[in-house]
Amino acid sequence: MSDLAPLFDHLRNHVPLTEADEALLRERVGIRRYRKGQFVTQHGDVCRHESFVLQGCLQQFFTDADGNDHVVMFATEGWWIADLESFLNGTPARFFRLIIQRAYIASQRRVVENVSMPAKERYQAFAERYPLLIQRLPQYRIASYLGMSREFLSKVRKQLLEDL
Amino acid sequence: MSDLAPLFDHLRNHVPLTEADEALLRERVGIRRYRKGQFVTQHGDVCRHESFVLQGCLQQFFTDADGNDHVVMFATEGWWIADLESFLNGTPARFFRLIIQRAYIASQRRVVENVSMPAKERYQAFAERYPLLIQRLPQYRIASYLGMSREFLSKVRKQLLEDL
DNA sequence: CGCGACGTTGATTTGCCTCAACGATTGTGG
DNA sequence: CCACAATCGTTGAGGCAAATCAACGTCGCG
Secondary structure (H helix, E strand, O other), rough: OOOEEEEHHHHHHOOOHHHHHHHHHHHHOOOOOOOOOOOOOOOOOOOOOOOOOOOOEEEEEEEEOOOOOOHHHHHHHOOOEOOOOOOOOOOOHHHHHHHHHHHHHHHHHHHHHHHHHOOOHHHHHHHHHHHHHHHOOOHHHHHHHOOOHHHHHHHHHHHHEEEE | OOOOOHHHHHHHHHHOOOOHHHHHHHHHOOOOOOOOOOOOOOOOOOOOOOOOOOOEEEEEEEOOOOOOOEEEEEEEEOEOOOOOOOOOOOOOOOOHHHHHHHHHHHHHHHHHHHHHOOOOHHHHHHHHHHHHHHHHOOOHHHHHHHOOOOOHHHHHHHHHHOOO
């Protein structure tokens, strides 16, 4: 038994896992440690891994033409953060279909929320869906994820307090 | 050979397809015809199908609390339009992993574009990526997909013409 | 202590929406 | 075959949500 136990528990919650499957996965999986602020992939690199977070919190982000960062997704313990291109090839497909499927559904929901809800409601919905992330993440990253400026998020939060 | 040929051609482009696979799929697949404006799923229903478009053009949309429609995705010939919940269960997973994977990547790109690009650039990017859709779809649907009002899209287009 | 990271606040600006009115085109029933 | 409605696109006026910019407060930490 290794530190990978949470990963295999997670997988078994989704799909039946034979011994052979597990052995195959162990060959392909390794544990990496990062310190705060460190990049999982270096600037400009192509990501060659699928990451399952055992401990801590990752964010996937991109930098636009103006140099502004935009958070694409967060991942804390028990979550996947995905490049989706390389690692999947050659592994038994059924491990990841459900995971990708859920990620896809979540992504579509986010598209929908971004175009149909004002900033205040987006923040409220995020806070309800991910109460742990609200406590854990700095506000400017949440603002980035929600597609608004940190200043405006600050004003939204103030207004929500006044609503009480 | 049936009218389903384009579907099987499409699948064979992605994954090897045994006779048994094909037989299994034929059991589960049927052809449906719709007329213009008709709904694939009726209002309030849960969609129980994955649709592969043989001919024509579908849109997936939702109606928000204010009664406004928002286009989530389009699908023309050779595209899938997905509920992703029901049909997949019980079918060999590998048929659809790549398809979902690509849809997920496209959805993430869209999230990113929506928060990082102004309306004009979103339209330009859409026009470059889907030149056929630009010709084929009415502008108010494109506007809905891009998350802007039809009026504003009209102004964006005018400005793009003036840019020449 | 002093510096950097983070949050807040106010002033100003702007991207986009809403509303309303008006073409242009197509379809349709008398 | 024409009148009429319906659908779609355009244009302009006005308004609002959210961005930007700038300044300041606060906290943790080397």
